[in-house]
Amino acid sequence: MRLRPLIMLAAASLLVSCGSSDAQKQRVLYSMDTYMTFTAYGENADKGLSAAADVISELDGKWSAENENSEINVVNIHPGQAVKVSTDTASLTAFAKDMYIITDGALDISLQSVVKEWGFTSLEHHIPDDARLASLLKNTGADRIEIKDDSVTIPEGMTIGLGSVAKGAAGDIAAEELKRQGVESAILDLGGNIRTVGVKPDGSEWKVGIRDPFGDGIFGVLLVGETNIVTSGGYERYFELDGKRYWHILDPETGRPAESGIVSATAVGAEGRYCDALSTSMFVMGKDKAIEFWRSRRDFDLILVTDSREVLISEPLKESFFLQDGCDWSVTVIE
């Protein structure tokens, strides 16, 4: 047994020196208010990662809520006016508006003022009262955003934020950039949003774990090729007051943390911003509506975990999902 690792090490070093096709390059970047780890393989990896990092930086500059010069913030300080933005921003905003309509209001990018009220952004946490929330909610409703010819107009009193779709969109754009640079195999972790390019250098599928909403580890693994995997859960950003937990995913109808019975919602599919939007939407919708939504569209896949530790998975993912050893949750396949 002691010999085995030595032999494997020798063989591995031979492989690595013979061809750099399997060499792994990694880059850790801080952007969009989170840490991202990009991993690429092949001879164009370095080039690709640089280009991808630049692209992310650029998008962060346009979409960041923290950066007061970002296109989004410029829109926010000029309500009632048609503000010219870049095509990326206009397209994403229009997409978010469509999603508001498609999800029956579950995804609403105009909740920024409410999110701010709770203190999720400033870290000065407090619980707003019903009256305050009601008055803030009057100025929400993403369907009231106008997008026309690369300019965005928001009504008075509204503040928008692209947080629920930005990373998903950025993942797709970064992946395209990597491919443009000749990278055929990569996996991007954008603060928990996973985007893959191709398959692993040896032809095998990526093993992507999904965070256990009740603990530190993972509850299952997905074996996938090129895809997006986005998970939304209350455990990502929250604060506790008097023993109760308040998370940052709000129900657009009440302005309070969404308590739909879902603790973790994962969307898997070809389009990053779509999956990003859906994971948040399904968290808000709850089990029944999410399943109904999926059945009516079937253009993505889902994995939901309820507060009673039930896992719901859409049929096409059945063969690719593996529950962790030792995890005894029930798994229900949704047809």
Next chain:
Amino acid sequence: MDTKRLTRMALLTSFALIIFVIELQIPPFLPLPGFKLGLANIVTVYAVYVLRPADCALIVIARILLGTIIAGNPMALAMSLSGGLFCLIGMLLLSKVIDRRHIWVCSILGAALHNLGQTAAASAVMQTSAVFSYLPFLIVAGCAAGLFTGIMAQAAVNRLTRK
């Protein structure tokens, strides 16, 4: 088979089974897969030095099968059988050359063989050789346990029988 022989084997098997069941209550205090005190082997070691090989085999197999049914863990069967038989065959051979004053030595080596057999079965079942990385740790613990059971068995053999 005469009644005396049969009764003797049945008694020894039950005795081993009882020790096994009691031992099940003790939680494994080392984080090693497959770690057991193996106290029921006191009976096996005793049998190796006192009974015919065929009788020993029957006792061991019976105890393992019944023990697996009682413990309710059929997955462990392959590993237990593999370990148990490896150990038994080894000890039977060693008992030809190791005398009654060194039964503890035979038991230690038997324990090591048990771990080897167990691990080999595990690696075949799980189709990975990664389990072998636990073998050194298992053998260290196994030898210690083997020494203890060996001393007990030696005392039993020397006091309960005359050569």
Next chain:
Amino acid sequence: MIRNQRFWVAVAAFVFLSAVAASIILYFSRSESTVRIIQDGKVVTAFELEGHPDEELVFEYEGRKNIVEIKDGRLRMRSADCPDKLCERSGWCGKGSLPLICLPNRLVIEFTASDTDAVAR
């Protein structure tokens, strides 16, 4: 020779000691090279230490900063804005090390064997 009892005592001793030696060697040559950095209970980032470019990562907690330095496939806590500075004194950590912890700033840097390529969270 095999009828000599001492021979067998020697064999048993040999088996036991070899196992002890092997256990010690294995225990200290663990090669978990995936770094997981957890702040305030949340996994902030994870990456492979081997072949990772030399760089510095900055983590902030309640206005206090931890600077982690990665160089030549090892990492250390270069500076920590905290009362005890225990983490700074841990020196360079390579693969398979015990976790590097800055308790006041809720920062944990652990070395794990990666069984997944990424974790969606």
